[in-house]
Each structure stands twice: as structure tokens, then as C-alpha cells.
Amino acid sequence: MQIVTSHTNTDFDALASMVACTCLYPGTVAILPSHIMPGVKAFLAIHQDLYRIRPRKELDLNQVSSLIVVDANNWKRLDRMEGLAARENLEIISWDHHMEGVTINGNQEFREEVGATITLLLEEIQRRDTPVTPMQATLFLLGIYDDTGCLTFSSATHRDARMTAFLLENGADLNIVAAYLADTIDDSHSQVFSDMLANARIFEMEGLKIGICAQPVKSGLTMLASLVSKYREFKGLDAVVGIFLTDQNKSMVIGRANSQSIDVGAVVRALGGGGHPAAGSAVVKGMELETVVAKVEQLIQDASRKEILVQEIMSDPRRFMVDPSLTMAQARKIAAQEKLKGVLVCDHGHFLGCLSAESFAKAKKSARMDASVKGFMKPRVAVVASGTTARKALELMNLSDDGLLPVVEQNLLIGVLTRGNLILHIYDI
Ligand SMILES: [Mn+2]
Structure with missing residues (x-):
């Protein structure tokens, strides 16, 4: 047969x-x-x-x-x-x-x-x-x-x-x-879920919201992974690791994360399990619940340390810089030559403000293109530091009018993060 x-x-x-x-x-x-x-x-x-x-x-x-x-x-x-x-x-x-x-x-x-x-x-x-x-x-x-x-x-x-x-x-x-x-939750799973809601530890790390739910559970629960997913969605977290000690002295470690978050696959692989960046699991035997929690916390820290930082993907700032002594017309000429919508006003490297497409439009409309850039630049714009994570920068890019984030340290413009930089990063090109 x-x-x-x-x-x-x-x-x-x-x-x-x-x-x-x-x-x-x-x-x-x-x-x-x-x-x-x-x-x-x-x-x-x-x-x-x-x-x-x-x-x-x-x-x-x-x-x-x-x-x-x-x-x-x-x-x-x-x-x-x-x-x-x-x-x-x-x-x-x-x-x-x-x-x-x-x-x-x-x-x-x-x-x-x-x-x-x-x-x-x-x-x-x-x-x-x-x-x-x-x-x-x-x-x-x-x-x-x-x-x-x-x-x-x-x-x-x-x-x-x-x-x-x-x-x-x-x-x-x-x-x-x-x-x-669409998996529905039975009574024993909803008890576990309400324990997760009551007892999970949520913390922020490098702008990421991470939850760790550690608790003993009855054995034979088959939907712990979907509870972890549901918990992450419910609380709007970037990553969640569920650690469930069953009565057989065995912990199920289940990670779920969004794509711009920590690599939970790496976390569970270090515990002998398997998975990919957004989802993975491991079974850890003969270890106290607190020990597994401490291990997972350490692995999450390690995973975040491998994050890509702005300094690794930012552009050279020089082509974005204009001098504060220029007029709006001169600054626009530079922007046009460099094919940029916005430029950054810098005095000997010191970042003063940003001229966006909107600033140029305003100057043109009021026939003040020969006025100084200082009257039109926006001094308060979103900036990033070179050590900001690329993931955080993706969020901050929403605040930028022209797709430019000045990378500023001690008032000095040390780089510029463009949408193009971020696109190359997220598509891993
Ligand atoms: Mn299969």
C-alpha cells in the first residue's frame, strides 16, 4: 500500500x-x-x-x-x-x-x-x-x-x-x-490572552515598542502563536515575544514583529528554534521561566544593536547646502542645478534652516526672489542624528516637506537623509 x-x-x-x-x-x-x-x-x-x-x-x-x-x-x-x-x-x-x-x-x-x-x-x-x-x-x-x-x-x-x-x-x-x-479563540486560550493583557511587560527601545509576555500555561494549547500575533496587533506593538512555560518544564518561545522592527527570527534561532524576521518560535527545555525571559531580553538588545543607522545610508550634505548670504533667486538656481526641491541653509556648516519648494513658491508669488534666504527659511524642521536608526528615520520622513531630513549634530549639518536613501535601504539594494 x-x-x-x-x-x-x-x-x-x-x-x-x-x-x-x-x-x-x-x-x-x-x-x-x-x-x-x-x-x-x-x-x-x-x-x-x-x-x-x-x-x-x-x-x-x-x-x-x-x-x-x-x-x-x-x-x-x-x-x-x-x-x-x-x-x-x-x-x-x-x-x-x-x-x-x-x-x-x-x-x-x-x-x-x-x-x-x-x-x-x-x-x-x-x-x-x-x-x-x-x-x-x-x-x-x-x-x-x-x-x-x-x-x-x-x-x-x-x-x-x-x-x-x-x-x-x-x-x-x-x-x-x-x-x-480566521481562527477563533476558545475559553482556555482567552484565559491565556487576558493574562497576557494583564501581565505583559511593555518597554521602548530605540523608538520600538516591544512586549514580552511570560507566563505558565497548561499544555496542549495549540494557538499560542496566534495569541502572540493578536496581542501585538491589539496593543499596536512593533514586536512581541511570548514565553509560555508548559507543565512539562518546557517553554514555548514565540516571536512576532512588523517588518520594520527587530528580527525575531534571529532571537528564536539563538534559542535553537527557527523562523524569519517577522515570525519564529523555539522550544526551550529545562530552564526556569525567569532565565528564559532574561535570555530573550538580552537577545532582543543584541538584535537591536545590529540595526542600520542613518550614518550608514545618508548622503553627503554638500550639494544640499546654500549660504545665508544668498538671495532666494540664487538659492533656487542652485536647487534647480542639483535637481533638488529643497535646500538647506548653512553658515560654515552650521545648520540654520530649510528652504522647501513651498518657500520658493511663496517668494515668487510675493515677487521677493531678490530677498535674502534668511527671511524664507524654516528654522524648525525635523532633523535626525547620525546614530538614529533607519527605522526611526522612516517615520520621521513623514514630517519632511521635500523628502529631506537634515542630519545634524551640535548644530553642524553632517549629512542629509533623502527618500532615495531610505528606498535603497528598505529594498536592500
Ligand atoms: Mn508548509
Whole structure:
């Protein structure tokens, strides 16, 4: 018998990939692990008759002659399949997008770095022209959306987006997708959530609002990660790390952050876990809750120290400078030559004020272009220091009329931060 299975705590990508394999490999039986995510459970409560799925407990490993593993690369993540690991002559086929820590070595490996495993299988379905029903398309789209945060995680690729389009063409129902992705909280989770609201520590660091929620919880809670996400949104924080000590002397560390915040992936990787800059988790064993908290705090400090500063991305200020002895007409000529909307008035390097496009327009309107720049410059404008973080500067740029932030230290203009500098920075060019 050929079976297909996936990791425990089965998510939609895993379920979708198992179902896709039953289409691509006719006769294959999907074996569902005992522990599945609550959303998947709710989905299967309605949909399971549509698919050839059997629970793990009904499987006799002796019957298995061929094994397909989807969305998992490690025997430990499967539900009691270790018995097959040592078996000779067992055909193993892998479809997966996890590149690190592979212990399941397939005879055939389809392992590529895409946002969701189902994307790889869908590309094969499309190649073979295998028909996809609207109901299958809906499940497959749940798989892509679940793993890529609806294509917003940085792990999402153009291939996931292309397969999203393919599924919409094939009738995937976005209302149903939305209904199963919106996870609701049961009583035990709402208790944890209200404890988080009451006890979390929120602090500011380099202009970032960060929350640390550390508390003991009952084991068996499956939605701690979404509680951390919800908490971050609810409190409007840049980053949150949840540290949950279960009664098995084991802490779940879960980080969530917005894209301009600290790299929570780096924080959890240092604890032996995995993730990307906006989301990640780790399991820490045999350590007191306070010790884990202290470690996480230190790692957050370290992560912030690696931030890019204004001085690393700012421009040379010289082309932006005009002398206070100039007239408005002379200053505008310089601005035009340099293709700048605004210029900065400096007396021997000392920053005095800013002339924006608006200042020139005003002078022109009142026919005072021969007046001194001193009468039109705005002395009070947003400035940054060279040690300001690029992230903070992104916020401050909103306050600038012409997309220029003077970098001023002890009254001296030492650089200029332009929108262009920030664009090169955020697109990492
Ligand atoms: Mn996956």
C-alpha cells in the first residue's frame, strides 16, 4: 500500500499537500496524524468525506510498501512512523519546502524553497493537466495562505502567487478560505490572552515598542502563536515575544514583529528554534521561566544593536547646502542645478534652516526672489542624528516637506537623509 502523510500538528499546507498527492498518485491513502491544528480539525469536520483520509490509528505499518512524505523532512515530526525509517526496500517520495535538518531521505526528492509545499504539487498538477475541482482548489489555497500569511510572509515566492492565481481560476472560494483562516479563540486560550493583557511587560527601545509576555500555561494549547500575533496587533506593538512555560518544564518561545522592527527570527534561532524576521518560535527545555525571559531580553538588545543607522545610508550634505548670504533667486538656481526641491541653509556648516519648494513658491508669488534666504527659511524642521536608526528615520520622513531630513549634530549639518536613501535601504539594494 502506498500512503502519504505529513507532520503532527497538521496545518493546512500539510493537509492540502496530502490531498494533492492522492490526486497525483492514484490509489494512495492519506494518513492523518493524531494531532492536527484546530482550524484543520474544523475544516475536516465538514469536508473529510470528500477526501480519502484515514486516521493514523487505523494504519498497520506492515502494510506500507511506499511512503510519500509531504511538508515535513524529519522522522520525529511524523506521527509514529519511525518503524519505517530502518526498513529496506521502502520507496520514499518527498515533497517539501523545508531545507534544513533533513532526516528523511527520499528515493525521489522534490524539495524546493517556496512558501508552501502545496505550491510544488500544484505546479506538477498543472504540468500534468490534472483536473482540480473548486472544493479542492479551496483547500489548496488554504494551504498556500496558511503558510505564507496570505502571501505576506517574506518566505512567499512568485511561484506561490502564480499557483494562487491558478487556484482562483479553478474556482477556489475566498469566503470559505477566510472563514477557516480566521481562527477563533476558545475559553482556555482567552484565559491565556487576558493574562497576557494583564501581565505583559511593555518597554521602548530605540523608538520600538516591544512586549514580552511570560507566563505558565497548561499544555496542549495549540494557538499560542496566534495569541502572540493578536496581542501585538491589539496593543499596536512593533514586536512581541511570548514565553509560555508548559507543565512539562518546557517553554514555548514565540516571536512576532512588523517588518520594520527587530528580527525575531534571529532571537528564536539563538534559542535553537527557527523562523524569519517577522515570525519564529523555539522550544526551550529545562530552564526556569525567569532565565528564559532574561535570555530573550538580552537577545532582543543584541538584535537591536545590529540595526542600520542613518550614518550608514545618508548622503553627503554638500550639494544640499546654500549660504545665508544668498538671495532666494540664487538659492533656487542652485536647487534647480542639483535637481533638488529643497535646500538647506548653512553658515560654515552650521545648520540654520530649510528652504522647501513651498518657500520658493511663496517668494515668487510675493515677487521677493531678490530677498535674502534668511527671511524664507524654516528654522524648525525635523532633523535626525547620525546614530538614529533607519527605522526611526522612516517615520520621521513623514514630517519632511521635500523628502529631506537634515542630519545634524551640535548644530553642524553632517549629512542629509533623502527618500532615495531610505528606498535603497528598505529594498536592500
Ligand atoms: Mn508548509
